[in-house]
Amino acid sequence: MKMQRANQAFPAFLKQEAEALDQIIDQLRQARVAMHRFIEVRVGEEELVIPYRIYHQGYEDAFDHLTETQSILYSCLLTRHHDGHVRQGQLERILSVHEPWIVPFVFQLTGEYVIQILETVEAHLPKFDPVLYGRFIRDNQAYFQTTQARMISYWDCYYRRLYKHPSDYVGFRVFAKFREFSKSC
Structure with a gap:
């Protein structure tokens, strides 16, 4: 390949x-x-x-x-x-690293099934630059929606029994913060 x-x-x-x-x-x-x-x-x-x-x-x-x-x-x-x-x-x-070109690599990981990665992202959210992430999300709305849907799908498939309420699952909290970033700047 x-x-x-x-x-x-x-x-x-x-x-x-x-x-x-x-x-x-x-x-x-x-x-x-x-x-x-x-x-x-x-x-x-x-x-x-x-x-x-x-x-x-x-x-x-x-x-x-x-x-x-x-x-x-x-x-x-x-x-x-x-x-x-x-x-x-x-x-x-x-x-x-606080550069705009880092954001898509971090963001892509939030739509995957490895919960430890989502936990790592959540732990670092206070250090994220809301301007960088907010602009990326606004510029890539369809990608944002697809990635969020993928996170929800993995929650439904693998984690719903452990985290019955969406607010208990790390992925929903991360995406709530991303939505805040997209509206704040």
Whole structure:
């Protein structure tokens, strides 16, 4: 399976760093990307294409070859890893970065089934920049609705018996906060 280029997932001003990341990943021959599915979002004035899922092992070795910026880009991409533990670990690495292009990688994780990831996001919500998240949500309304619906579907399928009231489930609380962000700025 051919690797989607990293520079499609990030704004144009990061093109040089993303292309260098592509070369390093290619040299290590470690990554495969699910090309049949991807996530299209708007960040500022740019349309970005984020891989839905990345499959590879031994990704830790790549960090030794990356600059600080490339490392952040790579962590963003690894939030799309097939292993939920990897996604959560990389999420924790990028949560402190307050850039608009980080938001879609964090936001995508809130529509997935791993409750520990939702708990991590909720724990960090007080540190989120409401302006960044609010603008992203307003610029990507259909994506917001789809992601929220996916969260509700996973709650219904896996967690409804444990959390009978929506307010008891972390996903509903996270999305309530996101809705606040979208209205406040």
